[in-house]
Amino acid sequence: MKKYFVCLLLLLIVLSCKNSSDKDLLSYKNVYGLSIEDLDKKRALLSAEIAFANKTESKDYKLKEVNIDIIVDGIDMGTYYSRDIMDFRSQSQLKVPMKHGLDQGKLIGQKEKLPTSFVVQVKGKASFVDIHGKVVSVSIEHKETVRPATTRRQKRREKRKERRMMKQERKIVNEKGSNQ
Amino acid sequence: MQSIGLQAKDSDLPYFIKMKGTKVMSLSPKKLEVFSTAVFFNTYNNRAKITEVDIDLFLDNRYIGKVTNHVDVLVHKRSTFDVPLIYSKESPISDIGGLLWKGGRLIAGKDIKVRYIGYIKMKVIGFIPIKIKFEDEVYYSLY
Numbered sequence: 001m002k003k004y005f006v007c008l009l010l011l012l013i014v015l016s017c018k019n020s021s022d023k024d025l026l027s028y029k030n031v032y033g034l035s036i037e038d039l040d041k042k043r044a045l046l047s048a049e050i051a052f053a054n055k056t057e058s059k060d061y062k063l064k065e066v067n068i069d070i071i072v073d074g075i076d077m078g079t080y081y082s083r084d085i086m087d088f089r090s091q092s093q094l095k096v097p098m099k100h101g102l103d104q105g106k107l108i109g110q111k112e113k114l115p116t117s118f119v120v121q122v123k124g125k126a127s128f129v130d131i132h133g134k135v136v137s138v139s140i141e142h143k144e145t146v147r148p149a150t151t152r153r154q155k156r157r158e159k160r161k162e163r164r165m166m167k168q169e170r171k172i173v174n175e176k177g178s179n180q
Numbered sequence: 181m182q183s184i185g186l187q188a189k190d191s192d193l194p195y196f197i198k199m200k201g202t203k204v205m206s207l208s209p210k211k212l213e214v215f216s217t218a219v220f221f222n223t224y225n226n227r228a229k230i231t232e233v234d235i236d237l238f239l240d241n242r243y244i245g246k247v248t249n250h251v252d253v254l255v256h257k258r259s260t261f262d263v264p265l266i267y268s269k270e271s272p273i274s275d276i277g278g279l280l281w282k283g284g285r286l287i288a289g290k291d292i293k294v295r296y297i298g299y300i301k302m303k304v305i306g307f308i309p310i311k312i313k314f315e316d317e318v319y320y321s322l323y
Contacts, residue, residue, distance in 0.1 A: 043256070067197065079219045079260045081197050101259060 068124030196314035228255040235298030291321035
């Protein structure tokens with residue numbers, strides 16, 4: 001009886017070690033190319049690439065789902081969710097493209113000037129599944145300051161605004177001069 | 181459904197993803213406030229509008245009430261959307277002892293189970309009704 005118990009215990013230890021090593025060998029690496037575009041539109045576009053590494057010797061996985069909360073300047077900008085299945089071979093890297101629409105009203109709020117940078121925080125997890133159906137979750141966490149890409153339209157708008165301001169200033173000066 | 185421009189299959193209807201940001205703001209015999217956000221995914225290639233929210237709220241397996249109020253949420257095509265769920269009521273339930281017990285547990289650092297069961301209804305392209313049923317529970321603690 002004691003012998004069986006010891007065997008069972010050893011088996012459990014071996015199995016748990018194997019599981020934990022799988023988790024360690026499948027890991028999140030980084031978020032690359034985080035950028036915010038189309039800031040002049042109603043729905044700005046946040047795009048990035050999330051990189052994962054599969055260091056297992058001969059175990060292929062498939063990406064099951066990606067579930068990420070996006071926080072910009074401390075404001076919750078919604079959740080990015082994808083169920084697109086992607087192959088993730090052993091001894092390789094996987095880059096998952098991410099595109100998420102950001103509500104401009106929420107992003108800029110009532111600020112008069114467009115912000116020059118945003119603090120983007122990405123937090124969530126990705127789930128992978130092996131051929132036996134075993135699911136491994138990998139948590140993702142990244143924080144980065146992003147400078148939004150300025151578009152031509154944006155530049156033109158800013159120029160127009162500047163010209164308008166100059167005109168108004170000139171008008172005020174002229175009015176003052178005529179009053180005196 | 182395909183003929184009117186909807187590109188999602190019947191098996192690929194909009195679905196519930198998760199609950200987030202659950203907070204019990206006030207838990208006293210005078211007032212009970214529970215805030216949470218339900219995240220869904222619109223599988224259609226068309227915009228939609230939420231028309232009805234009907235969700236039962238349970239605290240530690242005890243029925244508290246219904247969440248029916250909903251804020252106008254823009255549901256964009258093929259993307260996630262958040263539905264804020266706000267339950268707020270003055271003098272919520274007659275079981276003051278039970279409520280105080282839950283409040284005491286929260287202050288003591290224990291967590292309480294917040295459970296939501298119900299559905300939301302939305303209209304795609306203005307007239308096609310879609311019902312999304314969901315059920316989820318979250319453990320909330322103060323610390």
